Amino acid sequence: SNLCNSCFNCVCDLVKPVFSRICIEGNIASGKTTCLEYFSKTSNIEVLTEPVSKWRNVQGHNPLALMYQDPARWGLTLQTYVQLTMLDRHLSTVAAPVRMMERSLYSAKYIFVENLYRSGKMPEVDFAVLSEWFEWIIKNIAIPVDLIVYLQTSPQTCYERLKRRCREEERVIPIEYLESIHNLYEDWLIKQTSFKVPAPVLVIPADHDLQKMLQQYEENREKILTTGRA
């Protein structure tokens, strides 16, 4: 057990971990990256942002752009790659007592794949293949999460922030898309009626201006950073 207590990467259940793994969840442009940037200034925290740059450039291809152009054709392509890159993030060697990661393997499936499927933009066979992949992964590989921090926004706030951020691929996103993602997040993390929630959820209202958001992060700092730790 000495070995377990001194090893950040051990996933054995016999001893309480001395580290914690936190996932920051929320709608597109809800402020997750900004939140992670803020906490990255704290010592002993490892911050893992979403691998969006990979989704925009895999061996010279841009599956994120393709997905927004033609979701029925490219949804499976993007989401297969998202699943791989998220798995890689979860399994990468832990480098500090606290790890904060943007989104998760879980939201990729329960929110984004689910949304493509429910909106009729993903063929049943693509959904079945992705679902079998996902089920295999979570059955055979431990993907532990100690806390989910949900940045809860209105779709309108995200729409305004998204427009201001001006990411080229996202120009085509209508507010209805953000509403669907929002509803899936609310069903999963607030009502808890859709899919299994893999960790306790801390909800932070995130429609506020930056100053108020930073104040809330300070107020919740202890709660966030001590979760899951011995």
Ligand SMILES: Nc1ncnc2c1ncn2[C@@H]1O[C@H](COP(=O)(O)OP(=O)(O)O)[C@@H](O)[C@H]1O
């Ligand atoms: N509290 C806030 N008030 C206003 N604008 C914000 C706030 N938080 C983030 N932003 C801006 O909104 C955009 C999206 O934020 P970002 O952190 O990239 O979101 P996400 O990582 O969730 O997509 C960025 O341009 C960012 O500077």
Ligand SMILES: Nc1ccn([C@H]2C[C@H](O)[C@@H](COP(=O)(O)O)O2)c(=O)n1
């Ligand atoms: N499983 C996923 C995850 C993310 N996306 C899209 C949504 C955004 O356009 C972009 C990154 O999201 P953000 O960090 O800005 O919230 O990737 C997706 O399509 N599928």
